[in-house]
Amino acid sequence: MALKIFYLLSILFVVVSSEPFRFDNYSLYKVLPKSLKDVKYLQELQDAAPEFDFWDDPVPTADYINIVSKPELKKDLESFLASNEIDFVITQENIQELIDNEKKKTYTRSNIRTMEFDNYYTLEDIYAWLEDLAARFPETISIIIGGTTYEGREIKGIKISHGPGRRAVFIESGIHAREWIAPATTNFIINELVFSDDEEIKAAARDFDWYIFPVTNPDGYIWSHVGFRLWRKNRRPFGNEFGVDLNRNWNDNWLKESANLNPSSNTYAGPGPFSEIEARSLSAYITDMADKIDLYLSFHSSGQILLLPFGNTTEPLANYYDAMKIGRRAMGALAFRYGTPYTIGNIAEAIYFATGTSVDWVKERLKIPLAYCYELRDRGQYGHLLPPDQILPTSEETMDSVIEILFQAKRYGYMRGPE
Ligand SMILES: [Zn+2]
Structure with a gap:
């Protein structure tokens, strides 16, 4: 008793x-x-x-x-x-x-206007900041809802558009909850696109429609803040276990590699392809606008690797050689600022065979011309617990590389800009 x-x-x-x-x-x-x-x-x-x-x-x-x-x-x-x-x-x-030491600063009404890049923010704060941007710049910025979560939250993002007829860049970030540097870097990209005085960045903001989702796994992100810092998956319960790896749940070669059917695993692929509302609803959103998208970027940590499709084979499929050339130039631009070295390759050759990922799905099913997945800093010293003083340099070098991807993609005939 x-x-x-x-x-x-x-x-x-x-x-x-x-x-x-x-x-x-x-x-x-x-x-x-x-x-x-x-x-x-x-x-x-x-x-x-x-x-x-x-x-x-x-x-x-x-x-x-x-x-x-x-x-x-x-x-x-x-x-x-x-x-x-x-x-x-x-x-x-x-x-x-x-x-x-992660110094999780919380917004108050007085500081909501400015996002700082020396600390990690909660979901609530990121959403409040996005809402504030949309309220301040209604001509160019709007809130977009990319889907919903198991616990009923919205997958909230932002669209930046300076007029009709533009091709789109799509950024999906934070699908793995504990990889906090991914949403932080994505917020920096938004901030630059809105506020930068740099002519190249201003042109990038002007010439494309930007669809940006800093946190595509909101339930998991919240849990990584309030419950378990090293949480990776979503929060759907399976008996005594929780969560599906949302980047193994997309309906392309689902469960073929580096994923499994054990709910206790960190790479549990789910009971079926697109079983999870987060991946399913976001994929429907992307599908609806697929013919607009020239470039798809997915942000993760860590390892300093730029990945391109596919994860099920080392064969150089589709436009592999162009994508590699563009990616190499972009990683050259990334290294220019702080010397940060990146490896580049398709998922299978650069890290491991992995399937059911978002970049493979957009490439294979939607034929998006260019799709890259970043594994941001670092290389094994801190991993997913990257100290806040590395948020700004990581974000800056990543932004440099995104601008270079746009430049190189235009050279190779992949991005048309305003029509
Ligand atoms: Zn990840």
Whole structure:
């Protein structure tokens, strides 16, 4: 009986507790496989021990694998790595310190006008900022609703348009909840398109219609703020488990690679293609305007990789060679400011075989001419817990590369500008 009461109390505690989960003394490992054998051991560990949070899949092309371990398993992880002679470094001994330093500033009515790029914002604040922009610049900016979520929220974005007859750039960001640098960078892009004095940026804002969704997984994003900082999926319940990986749920080669049917997995692909309302409703929104879109960008972290379709094959399909040339120039422009190196390749050759992703779907099903997926900073030092002082440099260099993509895409005949 006493046990039963204790159990009930602990359930109640979970329900009423408003404190986010703490990651005290959880450590971030950067594991450095040198051989296929190392990769195989790491794959076996990933399969056998779901309690380790792999931020990267162990694949032959990987330079490193970020793994988070809870305190009581660190010894096991380290002895596994040592006994298999796999190199590693601990880049963060206590990731709770990083989380505590994220300085989540909250808007008040007096500071809603200005978004700053030295801290991460909540969904509520991002939406309030978008609404304010639309209210201030009604001639050029409007709020757009790209879909809805399991918990009934809107997937809210912004459209920037300086007149009819323009081709479109579509930006989808934050589909993985914990990758906070993605919405932050996307907000910076919006801010530049609205306020920059730079002639190239002003021309980019003027010449295209911009459809931008900073947070396409609102339920997950909120949960990563108030419940569990390292949350990746949406928040639909499956028995005792929660969430589908929304970037494995799109209806293109669904479940073929790097996704699975186990709801406890971080890459759970869902019960079927487009089973999730977020991916399904957003895809319907994109489909309705597909013939307008010349460029589709998806923002993620981390690894400093520019990915292009497809994730199911290393074959250079569609306009692979053009997309690579444009992408290489863009990554040259990105590196120019701070020297940040990016790898570029199709999803399958650059990181791993992965299917059911948004960029593959828009490329294959909608024939969007150019589709890229960014894995933003960094390379294994902080991963998804990128410190706030890197928001601005990450955003600036990314904006440089987006402008270069537009320039190069025009050179290669992909973007027509105003008709
Ligand atoms: Zn991601």
